[in-house]
Amino acid sequence: MLGTHYNKHLGLALVFLFFMFCNINAQEKQRTSIDLVSYLKLLETRYDIKFSYIDKDLDGLTIVVPENLNAIEEIIQYIEGTFRIEAEKLNGRYYTLSKNSRVNICGIVLDNFADNTVTGATVEVLGTDVAKITDNNGSFSLENVPRNASLQIRYLGYVTKYVKIETLLQQRGCPKILLAQYYEQLDEVFVYKYLTSGIIKEKDASITLNTAKFGILPGLIEPDILQTVQALPGIKSIDETVSDINVRGGTNDQNLILWNGIKMYQSGHFFGLISAFNPYQTDKVTVYKNGTPTNFGDGVSSVIQMETGNSIPESFKGGGGFNLISGDVYAEIPVSNKLGVQFSARRSATDFLSTPTYKQFINRAFQDSEITLQNNSTVNDEFIRDEDFFFYDFSGKILYDLNDDHKIRLSAIHIKNNLKFEETNVSADQTNISLLKQDNISVGGQLQSNWTNRFSTNLNIYYSKYNLDAQNVFANQVQQLFQNNQVTENALKLNSNYVLTDELSWSNGYQYIETGIINATKINQPNFISEIKGVIRTHAPYSQVNYNSSGNKFIGKIGARVNLIENLNTFQKVLIEPRINLNFKLANYIRAEVLGEFKSQTTNQVIDLEQNFLGIEKRRWILSNDKSLPVTKSKQGSVGINYEKNNFYVGVEGFYKKVDGISTSTQGFQNPYQFSGEIGSYDVKGIELLINKKGDNYSTWLSYAYNKNDYTFDSIVPQSFPNNLDIRHTVTFASTYTYKDLKLSIGLNYRTGKPFTEPVDGDEGLDDDFVPPRINFQSPNNSRLPDYFRADASAIYNFQLSRNIRANAGLSILNFTDRKNTLNKYYRVNENDEIETIENFSLGITPNVSFRVSF
Known part of the structure; x- marks a missing residue:
């Protein structure tokens, strides 16, 4: 009984304490959050003042009492800022409060x-x-x-x-x-988020990459921009580089690569193995394979547009990190509410630190080749090699808001590669030295203006200069070759957009581009000097109508671009380029797209001396002259269907592309037609398929691409034969998985081998009627390399170093099966008048690690 009585009293005490707590808490709330009118009356009593106001102006307003304010002037200022009320002091005691209308x-x-x-x-x-x-x-x-x-x-x-x-x-x-x-x-999806976080297929069929939200891809521990785009169907690099990206069977020079609206003539470091653009300053990347908007000219294959952040940061942000090749830093700095600064800098450690990744890259660039003679015996010459190589890039941006409607953006980027390579053939007691300096400096400015709530303009001006100096010293300095390739470009683009209705808008603009290119060559034995200069100016007005129906059942963009091209003292040409981009609903969760475009370009890359170790970085830019190299023109059409429901996506697209005005000198031939300069065309028929299933913490996808890519040259027998980039079948299977702060990814890449041209069998393979002897080749591209297979994996772990500092550590392994893939095979005649077979191979097993911090 005593225990029961005690428990009853204890229960009553607890109930009493609970109600006391609620009452105290309610009183506390009443003291800190109070009706504004009641609070003003308290102020009148406390400070012996009077407020005059209209009751309806203050009805329903509550105020959180500013406990840290004591002076009446501070309290009134707080009330003005909180409720946008104007207070006026009539005399020492009386105040009026009124709302601004x-x-x-x-x-x-x-x-x-x-x-x-x-x-x-x-x-x-x-x-x-x-x-x-x-x-x-x-x-x-x-x-x-x-x-x-x-x-x-x-x-x-x-x-x-x-x-x-x-x-x-x-x-x-x-x-x-x-x-x-x-x-x-x-009841439908307008954009498709697939593969990994940060990759989106937009409603106009373009692909956008948000580097800040980028997840993970096989073999990548950092969001290398030009490596990442190769995960998309229809985009690959036949030689594993970012300097030779092939989009739907096109060569790399047929891609328009833009950085903050500036055309870039250099895109890679380390002979194309690394992208030259810092992904941590890049905010957004947009890729167009077809249906390109009319404001983009040039580049008959694709557009890859990179943009850095465009808004003034509210607070300081930055970071940095390193991997086994380079280190970098970046920052976004708010100077004021109208002025901000961005910058990034990266430099390689290759000239003072040798890592496993660096050694594999060097093997890929210089040493990993095999030379055999016509009788299949291997050339066993002993070579001693020494290289001194480094690269860096720096980019910056100044953001200034004149006001809410007019904003100025100034951008600059500097990219540099520097190499000295020395190779000594011990058996022949012969040393060859090669030097390479590659620079790209670009500056640009933009003025973005909103003139009304419906009319806006964007003015873009830039200057860009690319310079390549190459020097080869052969046979113990007996023969020396100097080459220089310089591109200077000035451009202006004015784009406007007028919103007619909620569904209809109209874009117009004008672009002026002046491109000058110099190619110089000097040889001491035999004595030869050549310097070729050229300038092309292009005036291009364009217009486009954009329509979004109610509910987005139909989305369309239709327009045209007119290019007036003039090469001084050579030719003038007018090209009309229509563009169409349609997207419409077929059924719930199913949409179709119809895309088409005419495009042209006046700059190409000549690929001469391809057997030289400098490879892709040795390519030289040239201008169309309408004779030996006409303006390159393309026509492309495609039809696609996309289905997505419950994070399951299936997309299939068929396309046809025809490109006219190509030269054998720009296509990488390694047979008699390498230097002949024959003019022709190629056409590609293809299908691209992507199947992707995503969950809360995983994503798995299978992509397949079929391309039939054929050349047509009227002066070559046979006239039609497979393109050098004719990869019939490409398959990718990959998966990502996230567990808490750990991201994992693995992927398999398979493709059929590229075509190449073999010599005639037997003794007839060498023609002794010429001095030096020449190789008699079979029909162009009559053979194919073995199939290509590579497996990659990567892992990233995120963690906090402190309250404001985040960090991540990454590990990647390229080609973890260490498969020896043949990337290229060609033939040449050596000093003993024998046919040599040279094979270039892919990267072997290549590890890389990274560590990064951000704040």
Whole structure:
């Protein structure tokens, strides 16, 4: 009984304490959050003052009591800033409070599902004609709008949201406004997120890469831009480099590579094995394989557009890291609310540190070849090799906002490769020395203007200079060869966009490009000097209509570009290039796309002395002259179908592309036609398939590409034969898995071998009627290399070093099966008048590790 009585008293005590706590807590809330009118009365009593105001202006407003404020002037200033109320002191005791009928407001529109900014949302002040479009950061600002009005915020694919301006005024700064996605109404997907995080297929069939959100891919521990795009169907490098990216059977010089709107004539480090663009400063990469917008000219194969961050950072951000090849740093610095600075710098450690990765890269570039004679005996000459090699790149950007509607962006980039390579044939007591210096310096500026809520312009001006100096010293300095290739380009582009309705917009613009190229060659034995200069100017007006139907059932872009091309004292040409990009709904979860384009380009790369070890980096830019090298023109059409439901995606696309005005000197021939300069064309028929299944912590995909790529040269027998880049079948199978802070990825790559040309069998393979003797070749590209297979893996672990410093460590292994893939095979006549067979091989097993910090 005593225990029962005790428990009853204990229970009553606990109940009493609970109610006491609730009462104290309620009193505390009442003291800290109070009706504004009641708080003003407390102030009147405490400070012996009087407030005069209209009751309806303050009805419903509550205030969090500023405990750290004691002076009445500070408290009144706090009330003014919190409620956008104007306070006026009439004398020592009396104050008036009044609401401003018109106010300035700002906000940031976000996707409340992915917490991403919503760019291009319409923000309208109801009951007025005031409206604005959110910028690249999802931000907007409105001036002198009615305080009692409401905002209507709309964006396709999201629920329309209504917000009272009065509600926004009660929040400090620029409040965040969250939009809910409206899946039920649309019953479809507009963009497809596949492979790994940060890769999206947009509704216009372009592919965007967000490097900040990049996940992991097999063999990559850092988001190398030009390595990452090779994970996409239809984009590969036949020789494992980023300097030779082949898009739907095209050569690398047929890709238009842009950095902040500047055309880049150099894209790789370390003979193309590493991208020359720092991914940690690059914010977004967009890839077009077909259906290119009319504001892009040049590049008959593809467009790869890289953009750095375009908004002034709110706080300092930066980081750095290293791997077994190089180290880098980057930073984003807010100087003021109108001025910001970005920069990145990277340098190799290859000239003072030899790592396993560096050794494999060097073997790939210089040593990993096998030379056999016609009788299949191996050349066993002993070689001593020594190299001194380094590279660096630096990029920077200044961001200045004149105001909310006019913004200036200034960009600069410097890329450099420097090599000295010495090779001594011990058996022949002969030393060859090769020197290579490669530089690219580019600067550009942009003025981005919103003239009204419907009309905007973008002015882009740039200057770019690329320079390649190569020197080869043969046979103990008996023969010396000097080569120089210099490209200078000035360009101006003005683009405008006018929003006619919510569904219809009209883009127009004009582009002027002046490109000058110098090619110089000097040989001492025999004495030979050549210098070829040329300048081409292109004037290109363009126009495009963009239409999005209600609910996005139909999305279309139709336009044309007119190129007036003039090569001084040589030719003038007018080319009209229509473009079409259609996307429409077939059924729930199924959309189709129809793409087509005409394109042209006036710059190409000549590939001479391909057997020289400098390889891809030895290619030299030249201009079209409408004689030995005409303007290259392409026509392409494609049809695709995309299905996505429950994170399961299937996309298939068939295409046909024809490219005219190519030369054998630009295609990498290693047979009699290498130097003949025959003019012809190639056409590609192909199918690309991607199947991707994603889960919360994994992604698995299978991609397949079929290409039938054939040359046509009227003056070659036979006239039609397989293209040097005719890879009939390409298959990729890969998977990524994330467990907490650990990311894992593994992938398999398979493709059929590339074509090559063999000599005639037996003694007839060598023609002794010429001095020196020449090789008699069989029909062009009559043979194929063995099939290519490579397996890659990578892992990244993320962790916190401190509260504000994040870090990650990565490990990758390229070709972990150590398969010996033949990348190229060609023939030459040696000093003993024998036919030599030279084979170049892929990277062997290549490990790499990285460590990075960011803050």
